[in-house]
Amino acid sequence: MKTYDIIVIGGGHAGIEAASAAARMGCSVALITMDKYAIGRMSCNPAIGGTAKGHLVREIDALGGVMGRLADKTGIQFRMLNRSKGPAVWSPRCQSDRELYSKAAVEEILSTENLEVVEDSVTDIIIEGKEVKGVKTKSGNDIAAKAVILSSGTFLNALMHVGLNAKSGGRYGEKPATGITESLMKAGFESGRLKTGTPPRLAKDSINWDVLEEQPGDDNPQPFSYQTDLNEFPYLPQVSCHITYTDAAVHKILEKGFDESPMFTGRIKGVGPRYCPSIEDKIVRFADKERHQLFLEPEGLDSDQIYLNGFSTSLPAEIQLEAMRKVKGLENVEMVRPGYAVEYDFFPPHQIDNTLETKLVSGLYFAGQINGTSGYEEAAAQGLMAGINAASKIQGRRDFVLKRSEAYIGVLIDDLVTKSTEEPYRMFTSRAEHRLLLRQDNADRRLMHYGEELGLIDKELSDQVKEREEIIKQSISVCQTKKLHAREVNGYLVSRGTPPIDSTETISKLCKRPELELKELLNVNGAENDPVLRQLINDSVALNQVEIELKYEGYMKRQQETIARLERYEDLKIPLTLNYSTLNALSIEAREKLNKIKPRSIGQAMRISGVSPSDISILLVYLKK
Amino acid sequence: MTTIKNEDTIVALATPAGVGAIAVIRVSGPKAIETVDKIFKGRKKLSEASTHTVHYGTIVTGEGELIDDVLVSVFRKPNSYTGEDSVEISTHGSPLITQKIIELLLSENLRIAEPGEFTKRAFLNNRIDLTQAEAVVDVINARTEASLRGSRNQLDGLLSQKVKQLREMLINTSSFVELELDFAEEDIEFVNKDELIKRIDDVINEIDKLLSTYSFGRVIREGVNVALVGKPNVGKSSLLNYILKESRAIVSEIPGTTRDVIREEVSIDGILFKLYDTAGIRASEDVIEKEGVSRSREAVKISDVVLLIGDVEQKFSDDLEEELKTLTGSNHIIKVLNKIDLKKESGIDADVKVSAITGEGIEELFRIMKAKAIGSESYTEKTAVVSNIRHYDCLKRAKESLQIAKESTEGGMSGEFIAVDLRRAEDSLAEIIGEVTTDDILNNIFSKFCIGK
8 A cells, every 4th residue: 555644635726735845844745636737727717816815825935835936937917906005905916827827836746856646536534543544545546644634625525506507526527526525524524515606708709808998917017926036027928807897787687597596596505705796696685786897807828718707607508698798898708618606515614723633533634625715825825734734743843833913824724713614714804903014025024934944945045034134123223213303304304295303303203204205214314324224225125124114113013002912812722622511600602612613722712702701711710720 | 802911900999989988999910010100109119119018108190189198008929919010009988089099090001900800810820729719700700690681780781782883883984994905906986085084083972972971970870079168157067967957967156166077978869969068178276177177178179069158147268269279170169158047138149049047049059069060961861871980991992092093094094004993992892892803894894895706
C-alpha cells in the first residue's frame, strides 16, 4: 500500500494551497483529483480578489501561498477597488484568464517536489479509533497517510439544477463525489446542505459590444504577490469588462419561469448565500428595484466565451435565453451554457478546530467549501492553513493559528469555528473588528515572518520586510518628536489651504491634516539632514506605511481600545473536555451552545451568540476551580 | 459579542445606599491609586503611600470645588480584598457626596462595578476560597434571573425599550456606512454625507433627551435634598414641623438650639423630599455649634433645593443670601417668607409667603419645590427615564463617540473611520441592554439591500 505523510482530496483552490504548502514544508504529499487537468479550475467567475477577498489573497501570498502568484501571472485586468476610500478598505481584484489560471496551477503543482498527483476518486476515509489512517479509492487502491485534508469543494453528493431537471455533478460536465459524506457521518460527523449558483456563459461574437458601457482596468495595475517582478508586470495584455442592466421586460420573462424554478418549487433544499442571490431571487425580494446591474466578464484572452456576472440562475434554459435577449446589447445573444444551481454537502464548521483539524478524528482536516464557505480566496486561505497545520503536527511543530487581530485569515477561521454557519460564508471587511490595521498594504509586515519561519518564504524577501520595519518604527518616532517651526512650514500650509501654526508643531500632528502629504512635510525641513528620514524618503513603501500610521493614528488607537479589553481573554484557555451540561449555573442556551462549539478560550466563548456576560463570569469562576 | 473587562479600574459604593454616618467608596484595578490621586488633596500623594495606610485629606473637583473631607485607605496588590491595587474612600454619609465623588471618578475613565464584581475579582485573584466564590455565582445568577424575568420595574423597562430603539437606529446607520465599503461595486444608491450627519444627529438628540431625564430619574430613585436655612427664630423648625405634621426637631425660643443638622423625609405627590434643618450659617464661638455650622454648609452644598427662610419682622438676611449663592446656584434657592399670620401686608419680596401656624401658602411652596426638583419637563408614565448612574455613563460615552463620528463625516473621512466611532457608540449602548455584533449589521444589509452580482 502506498504511504504518504499527507493526502489532500481535491485539486481546487484549497487543495492546491494545502498540498503545495505541506510539500514545501518537507512532507510527502499525494493530491488526489478525478482529473489532473481540472486542478485550479475556476468553477464560477473568472476573477480573483475583490472587497476583503483581495485582503485574503495578499495574506496568503505573504505567508507563502500560491494564489497571488498564479493570479498575477494570468490576470487580464487589475483593479484596486475602493480607491476613493481609506487605505484599509482598498481591495485588489483581477479578471483571470480561466484556461491560463488552471494551466499555471497545474504547472505549479506538478513542479513541486514531494508532491504527487494521483488521478482517482476517494470513496471512503479510513478511520481507526479516533485517528485517520488513509483513504479508499474508486480504483481499489487504498492509500495510507498520517493526515488527510478533505477539500472536495462542491462535489460531495453534488446535484446540479437547471429548471426542474436535476443532474448529479459538482461542476458542469463533471461527476460528483459519493461515499465520503456517508463515511464521515458513520464516524459521527454532522452534515448539512448548501446551494450556490452560477450564471450562463455567452458567445462572445453574439454580443452587440458597441452599445455597452466599458469598464477598463487600472492605468497603473498593482500585483497581488510580493514576489512579482514589477518590471515584468502585468504579464498579459489587459482587457475591459462591460456593464449592462436588466429591466422590467426582462423581469417579466423571468417570472414566467417561476413555476419551473427548482428554488421556488422547493426542490432545492440547500441554503444559498444572501449576498449572492440568483436573478430570480433579486426580482422577488426587491420587487421595487427596476433594474439590476450585469457585468460581462471575459473568460480569457483567446476564449470565445463571456461570463454574465449578476445573472446567476437555475430557471429553465429557454427562459434564461429569452430573458437575456431582452437585455440591452444581448438582443441576439447565443448561450454557450445555461446557468445552474448546485447543491452540495458540507460539514458545519463547529466540528473543526482553529487548526482546521476535526475535533472528532485526529489527523483529519477540512478546508474550503466543505466548511460552508464560498469563494476561491476563502477556500485557498483555509487550504493553506490546513496544509501548514497538518505538516506542523507531523513534524512536531506548534499549531499555526492566526489571531483575529493579525489577519483576515484569523477572522475567517475564528468565525467559522465559533459561529458555525448556515449559509455559504463570504469574507467582508466589516467582519474584521481590527479593520484599520488589517490592510492589504501591510500583509507582508503582519505575516511574512511566519511564512519564513515555516519555510514557505525566502529569507531574503522576509529580511527586506524586517529591515523596512526598522525604518518605519524609527521614522514614526522621529515624526512624533521632530517639530517644524512656523516660519519654515507656514508657507507650505497656506499653499495647501490649511491654517498656519503659531510657533511649532510636530510632523506627526501636521500630517493628520487631510490636505497635507507626509513627503512634502518632510521636505519642508530637508529630510536629507536626518539619517532616519533620509532612508524613509527614498523608500516609497515605507513612506506610505508611516503616512498611514500617522494620519489615522487617532482612529486606530480608538479601534484598538475597543478591542484591547477583550484581547487577554484569548489567552485564557478552556479544556476541550469541559462538560458544560454539569454547570447548572449557566443558562440553558449557553450550555447547549458551549457544548456544541467547545470553545478553546474564554475569548472565543465570548463571541458565541447566546452566551451572556454572566455566563462568562460563571465560566471564569468554574475554570478557577 | 459579550464584553468583560477585568483590567478596567472599577468603582462603586461599598456601603448600603442611602444615608449613614459614613459611606465607603471602593476603587479597584490597575489605575485605582493614580486615579484617586487626581481628585485627592492630602499631605502626601497616594502614589507614594505604602499599602494598608490611611490618609486624611479632601476631595476636590478639577475646578477646585471642595466636595468633602475624607479618609482614604490605600491597599496595594496583591494584599487587598480584590488582589488588585485598591483605594477605599470614607466620606460623610450623604448620597449626594458619594454620588459626586463617584461621578468625578467616572469622568477619569473609571467604570461602575457590576454587581458582585469586586468579589469576582477577589476570587479570580485567589483572594477568597471556593465557598465564597459560590456565593458570587449566586449573586451573578440572581442578576441573570432578574434580567430573564424582564425589567424589574417600569422605569428600566421603558429605558431598555428606548435604548433598543436607538441601537436599531445606529445599526441602520452603520449599515449604510458598511454597505458602501463592502459593496462599492454594487448598483445601489449610497447614503450621502448630509443624510448620514442627519442620522447621527437624530441619535444624538434622542440620547440628549434621555440624558436630560437623569436628574429627574435620580430624584425618583434617591429623593430630593432640601436644606432649610435662615437666621435664628425665623421659624425653620416650625416650618419643618408643619411639613412633617409631627415635632421631632427641637423648637425653642433660644437662638441656636438646633445645633446639628436634622433630617426628615416626606413624600409630596410621590416624590421623596429629604429635609435638612440647619443650625443657621453664622460665625459662632461655641465649639459644638461651630461643628453644626460647618455641617450646615455641607447640607447646603449637597442640596438640590435650598429654602431661604425669612419672616415678616426680620425680613431676609442679605448676607446669608450672598453666602448661599456662593455655596449653591441661585436657581436652587427658594425665598420663603414665614409668619404671614402676624402681618399680612409686609411689602417684602419673596418667592412664596407662608405661615407655619395656619398652613397658608404651604401648597404653593410644595408646588415650587417640585418644580425646582424635577424641572419644567412633564414626565408621564410613558417617558423613558435614566435613573442609574451606570446607564447615564454609557449614554454619555455613546454620545461622545457619535460626536466624533459626526466630525469625521463632516471632515469627509471615509466610512471605515466613521465606523470606528459608530461601533464604539453601539458598544456603549450595548452595555446597557445587551449586545451588538458585526453580524447584526451584515444581516441588516442583506435584508434591506439588493446585494450580489
